[in-house]
Amino acid sequence: MTALRVAVLGARGRLGTFACELVRRSPGFELVAEWDRGSDWRALARASGAVVALEATHAGLGAAHAHELLERGLRIVVGTSGVTVEESAALDRRARELGLGGLVVPNFSVGSWLLQRFAAEAAPWFAGAEIVEGHHERKLDAPSGTAAETARRMSAERARAGSDAFAPPTSHHAARGEVQHGVPIHSVRLPGLYAHQDVLLGGGGEVLRLSHDMHGPEAFGPGILAALRHAARAQGVARGLGPALERA
Ligand SMILES: NC(=O)c1ccc[n+]([C@@H]2O[C@H](COP(=O)([O-])OP(=O)(O)OC[C@H]3O[C@@H](n4cnc5c(N)ncnc54)[C@H](OP(=O)(O)O)[C@@H]3O)[C@@H](O)[C@H]2O)c1
Incomplete structure (x- = not known):
């Protein structure tokens, strides 16, 4: 079974650091990119080979970054706070148009x-x-x-x-x-x-x-991995951990 190739945006932050370490040590996952402020992730996204990107930057940036990642062919898990229900619906529409999917997860626990x-x-x-x-x-x-x-x-x-x-x-x-x-x-x-x-x-x-x-952040671990797995096969962008856990 090939490992799920994951990129993390916001990789030097508290959630991003934890997620990078988690993906690195979890069988079935491969961390292929760690992007943070100053990374040219928009240019690097396609060539990174990542299938799913975890967005973990600052509240308010999640939806815009997720759209940019989708446009570059990546599936998305948005952990950043503040993505509204309307923004999630817009991500869902665009992902379906592109034949992609993902999850907006306000709380990974x-x-x-x-x-x-x-x-x-x-x-x-x-x-x-x-x-x-x-x-x-x-x-x-x-x-x-x-x-x-x-x-x-x-x-x-x-x-x-x-x-x-x-x-x-x-x-x-x-x-x-x-x-x-x-x-x-x-x-x-x-x-x-x-x-x-x-x-x-x-x-x-x-x-x-x-x-x-x-x-502590360990409580986010199982939810992050389930969300990444779900995003890898999802059509459209759902909201909350439910779809990832119910199908895990
Ligand atoms: N879903 C969940 O269960 C969950 C759990 C924990 C946290 N969160 C949310 O996740 C987000 C991150 O939390 P955190 O505690 O990890 O915050 P943090 O420690 O401040 O980390 C955010 C990281 O993203 C970087 N960043 C900010 N803007 C960026 C941009 N435009 N491009 C690339 N990188 C950028 C930051 O760089 P700078 O330091 O230079 O700004 C920082 O390294 C927050 O919205 C938080 O509320 C969600």
């Missing part, structure tokens, strides 16, 4: 993906829900994209199940959190934290608490 699934499944059964998310103090945005996506999936599942939307908070004090998709989200930023999410669902006389803690 399998545990986080499972937490979202469990929270969505539980959502129709409880009157209210709140999310408490915590990250290291260097994370500037709040609430996290992952927590907002959890809230979106919970409210979508309630709608699908025919349940009313979660009851709105009874007051709008800042301390009650920022409401997204009907779910108040509370963001904690502290040294010592890495990435954490608790979903609390409350009903008559009971609370269900779902909790996920990440302590």
